[in-house]
Amino acid sequence: MNSPEKRHYTVKCSMCGHRQEDDGLRLACPQGHGPAFLQTDYDEKGFSPDPAHSGLFRYRSWLPVTRVLPGVGRTAVFRSHGLARHLGLRNLWIAFNGYWPERGATLETCTFKExxxxxxxxxxxxxxxxLVVASAGNTAAAFAASSSRYGIPCLLVVPESGLGKLRMREALHPGVRLVVLDGADYADAISLAGAVADHPGFQLEGGVRNIGRRDGLGTVMYGAAEEMGQLPEFYFQAVGSAAGGIAVHEAAKRLLDSGAFPGSRLPRLMFSQNASFAPIHTAWHSGRREQHCPAGDEQEAIRTAFADELTNRFPPYAVHSGVHDVLTESRGDVFVADEASALAAMHLVGESESIDIEPAAAVATASLIAAVNDGRIPEDASVLLNVTGGGRAKLARDHVLVQAEPTLRVEPGEPRERAVAAVRGLFPAHERPALEVQPA
Known part of the structure; x- marks a missing residue:
């Protein structure tokens, strides 16, 4: 491997404080202790958005990157009028992640996974x-679009139910291979991806353990703080792994430490899940740190969930600095929303804000509505609603979309060794092209 690029941060363990230089791939602390997230410690301690960039890399001093990828969008944050009026909230803000050019939102795969x-x-x-990425659909679409644009080899593993989310403006780059698992769910995709990544020449992306993933999602809070002039008191988001929720909490702590927003406090994290499948909700309201396996028919609960992207069976609940810890530190809570409530919320946003939103965002909105109706949110409180995906219908009207076609399908019951061998065979001779993009 070549000498590593110069980096403007170090990586530290949230549990033991062990520090190490980053190689762009680290996912865990080398010390012998229980599960704990790595976190970034940036050389720049002040909040210093780069005026030369309008997209994601506006916050590059607080991103663990060595280069800037051109043409990248970011979260559009605006003060709500229609939805706020309906709910009787005087200070409701929306962080919109998706496609809505009139609002400055240009995420072409329509979710904050980009x-x-x-x-x-x-x-x-x-x-x-x-890079090996397991996904329920949206994350695969984001990595497919970005990897294809910049010619970066990538292996995407998704259940068949997620294939419909991979409709994009351009076809896949030849170096991006899509593996679809028939008759499987997200957990099966994670399992196969992990087995492939155990072999030389492959690297697991790592999900919520990847500091790049969390710090990228944390830019939602940076954009909100810039627009609002403060940190919100309440933050609503639907969660599966809760990577985004953990990320904005870490970002909020970094903003408070910078001193840029005096008088602000940590936002209270208000997470939302499907009523039919809610492992985080169950664990939080049990009052225990440990997560328990869901009772009943898990497969049926996942199959009937309104927002299938929220059906992570093994969220990082008890991991040090994971879901339990950020909820505790922020004095947060977890809600559930059933399909009827989520559909009503989706319709309400469409009518009041004139944009379509994704099922997960509808679940979060339904929980916000319930919290307001229960008197839990003061009418003058500053509230940030993370619309984690939206504008898919608008994108389809504005552009001709291409359905990504699987490079390989894995049939139900396929022996693991045979499936892994077939997937590995998709990359017989891998050579990474140099990325000719601006250094960070």
């Missing part, structure tokens, strides 16, 4: 192994 994909790829060294 923020993490661009950051993860810009964190990697130029000679890194093939």
């Amino acid at each position: 923020l993490e994909a661009h950051t993860v790829l810009a964190r990697m060294s130029r000679d890194s192994p093939v």
Whole structure:
């Protein structure tokens, strides 16, 4: 491997404080203790958005990247009028992640997963192994679009149910291979991706453990703080792994430490899940740190969930600095929303804000509505609603979209060894091209 690019941060363990230089791929602390997230410690301690950039890399001094990828969008943050009026809230803000050019939102895969994909790829060294990404659909779409644009080899593993989310403005780059698992769910995709990544020449992206993913998602809070002039008192988001929720909490702490927003406090994290499948909600309201397996027919609960992107069976609940810890530190809570409530919320946003939103965002909105109706949110409180995805219908009206076609399908019951061998065979001779993009 070539000498590593110069980096403007170090990586530290949230549990033991062990520090190490980053190679663009680190996912865990080398010390022998329990599970704990790595976190970034940036040389720049002040909040210093780069005026030369309008997109994600506006916050590059607080992103673990060695290069800037051109043409990247970011979260559009605006003060709500229509939805706020309906709910009787005087200070409701929306962080819109998706496609809505009139609002300055140009995320072409229509979810905030693009923020993490661009950051993860810009964190990697130029000679890194093939990146392996497991996804329920949206994350795969984000990595497919970004990897294709910049010619970065990438392996995407998704259940068949997620294939419909990979409709994009351009076809996949030949170096981006899509593996679809028939008759499987997100957990099965994670399992196969991990088995492939155990072999030389492949590197697991790592999900919520990847500091690039979390710090990219944390830019939602940076954009909100810039627009609002303060940190919100309440933050609403639907969660599966809760990577985004953990990310904005870490970002909020960094903003408070910078001293840029005196008088602000940590936002209270208000997470939301499907009523039919809610492992984080169950664990939080049990009052225990440990997460328990859901009772009943798990497969049926996942199948009937309104927002399937929220059906992570093994969220990082008890990990040090994970879901339990950020909820505790922020004095947060977890809600559930059923399909009827989410559909009503989706319709309400469409009518009041004139944009379509994704199912996960509808679940978060339904929980906000419930919290307001229950009197839990004062009418003058500053509230940030993270619309984690939206504008897909608008994108389809504005552009001709291309359905990504699987490079390989894995049939139900396929022996693991045979499936892994077939997937590995998709990359017989990998050579990473140098990325000719601006250094960070």
